[in-house]
Amino acid sequence: MQYHLSGALDYRQSKTHLAHTFVVPEGATRLMIHFDYTPKQSLGQLVGNDLSLTLFDPIGARGARHNNPDRNIVLSAVEATPGYIQGTLPPGTWTVWVDVHRIQPLDTMSYWFDIETSDEPLPLIEPFPPAPFLTTRGTGWYRGDLHGHSLHSDGKWDVPDLVQYGLENHLDFVTLTDHNTVSGLAQMDRLASGALLTMGGTELTTYYGHALALGVRRWQEWRVGASGLTMPQLAEKVMQDGGLFIIAHPHSIGDPYCTGCNWQYLDMMPGNARCVEIWNSVWDGESGNEKGLRLWYDWLNAGYRMVATAGTDIHRPLTDPRPGFNIVYAIERSEQAILDAIRKGHLYLSAGPQLEFAAAPDLMMGDCAITDTLDLHLRWQGCSKDDCIEIVVNGNTQTTLIANLTGEHRWTLHHPDARWCIATVRSADGYMRAITNPIFMGEGWR
Template sequence: MKHQLYEGVLTARDAKRHIPHPFTVPEDAVRLTLTLRFSPYQVHNATNMLTLTLFDPAGFRGAGHRGGDEHTVQIGPATATPGYEPGPLPPGEWIAQIDTHMIMPGEPVRYTLFVEIEQGAPEPVSAPASPRRPVARQGPGWFRGDLHSHTDHSDANRSVAELVQAARTAGLDFIFLTDHNTVSGLAEMQSMGDERLLAAGGIELTTFWGHALVLGAHTWVDWRFRPGAGDITRIAVEAAAHGQLFIIAHPQSLGDPYCTGCIWRYPEMMPGVAQLVEVWNGPWAGDSNNEPALALWYDWLNQGLRLVATAGTDTHGNDDYAQRPGFSIVYADELSEEAILRAVRAGHLYLSAGPTLHFSAQNDAGRSWTLGDEVDQPATLTVSWRDCPPGAEARLLANGRLWTAWPCEAPGERRWPVTPALADWYVVEVRADNGELLALTNPIFFAS
């Protein structure tokens, strides 16, 4: 057994840093245990937040993005603390990195990091999780699902199996696991899908200056950079080149000191190369400030920037699906990760906490366009709806301004002939009698 103890004192000026603690792992290591403790935890109404990221000689080995003033990480050939990757323990220099998400002004933070290395005969390794099903269901259709969710691999209190069960209970067709700064839950996640549920994943890039979902990323994405350095743009471009989706998450959420990095603060990506933005995070009237996020998206559309709007529940607990969050309803060629990502990228989706909406355009020759498409000629807009609650109102917006509104409690359909000169883009909103958003389409664009 080998031991190593590190101690340190941090002040508010050390916030948003990555502090490496190197240690040497010998040839015959069979288990590592790291324990990080720090104090104080609560400061006024906020908490100090330190997390641990682990690197082996080959690179990323896991992260525990969670609160608490004591973090214990165990890692061995067959098992690891959620957030970290089990597997062989290669000898050489490892790094235990303390990420200082929040250090409040006032009393300094004192921490200890204890590293314990057990040596001896390795534990037996069990069979790997069964491989994923690339295609859950053949054939095109509208698929309803969640693009943003968490488990105990980061800061939620439930397992991957419990998340998947919640998705099944809610009747979802797909769910993407997007834990903070780790992909350690994805192998198990993907093994749990079947023909009823596509279990897919990515990562929530949780930087100190903004969060972004990278859907379809199955390996770690390095998040240790600052605004203005060019990294965020490079990551978005690389994600797009690999068929992944880079989505700016909850851009107008509360930020520091309550939620470090939760508000989007990348001036080079307002929206820069970004092609997607999560305008609906969790329940509409929650802490994520969805209404300003929607206004920001409308503003970008009016600048001629054709970003796609997405919804993600950001679920961290089993009750969240009962709080009527927004889901994404996607028209895809089949139910597979690749097809869902392609369809979302094309804007073929609407967002809804309940109502069903269809919004399309047709010309007299029988040609039709759907959400996300561009129309270059006179056409008829068609909206049909059902499942609106009493008092709900459907609204057609042209260039972000109200064109017409009508009560939608009874199912129905409406049509309007339009020409490209009238407006550049149209969306349909459904709002409750208290003004809360219940459903939102992506735009149909017109080019003159």
């Protein structure tokens, strides 16, 4: 079987999905697709055009590869190009979607595919060993990363490198969330060890916003509109699958530099989402994290019981020593328990300082007090001498303290004036070093 398919595009087709079908015959053992397009980047344009491919067999999704550098796909029971899912080739009609992430306004483009199958016998390979059975550790604080990429999308390193990064940084858990594919997750699961819990999911990389679907191994639909589903419906599907849905880096720089990186779903501000990644990568002047923090405050003030998370969004070896990690209080070190604790808001985010933030008699971050007054306390250690502690109530700074390496502060809140309270640690130059999730007061939270 051999196909040659082609098409033309201009900027009006930006952010659309175009389907092409082909038939895989009975007995085919290997599928090869060569895809290419022109122009990649026109003279004088700051960024290039960006197309990717999502592949479906007659039964279901077979993967995608965001920013595929060589645009060749090979698929069989014994091999798969990263991003695509290894397995036998069901005969029948397959669909390859051209996902048009970006076309520059003045460009007209052409694209083409050469698709062929062969029925040559495949070499035998050893079956994969099963994922190891891990004894979980008990209740405690676990530090880790919820957002990372590999060669299966636009990462510059492979899955074992992501795991090695987790080990070298003494993390308790690390998470693979490639763009719109689950093809790396089986390997990620097998690399779990007593020293490091490996977790997995997908980054739903849509044209108008990115979101993490954590704890789900099945491919998740991400094509808002073309799939007949809205963003809130896609989020609902993730949650029905048992996954945790997190709006990712809502105020990252968007078009044309990073298509869809900026959250623009007006029907999801925050809609049915209850988690938002306010700390993406490193907290510096270019990250958009400060605006993400303000958005989180706005949602809290609007009565949404939102949980804040961090994610390094790591694509290559770490070069900056200051990313924020999640410090989660979970009943055990397992993926399920970590995600359950995040749903409850039982975590703070930190690039180093250690915090203990609680309220009498036994409330912690994420919990809600139905009382008129509440006694709170904050303890900190691992701060720099000139770090600054702020107590923030309803989004307004109520108290500012010099951290002085380690310390403690106690105060009382009164409802209804106080609805939620967090603590932050900032460096002398104003960048975030640690931030808690809120302790809430009163009823009526959404």
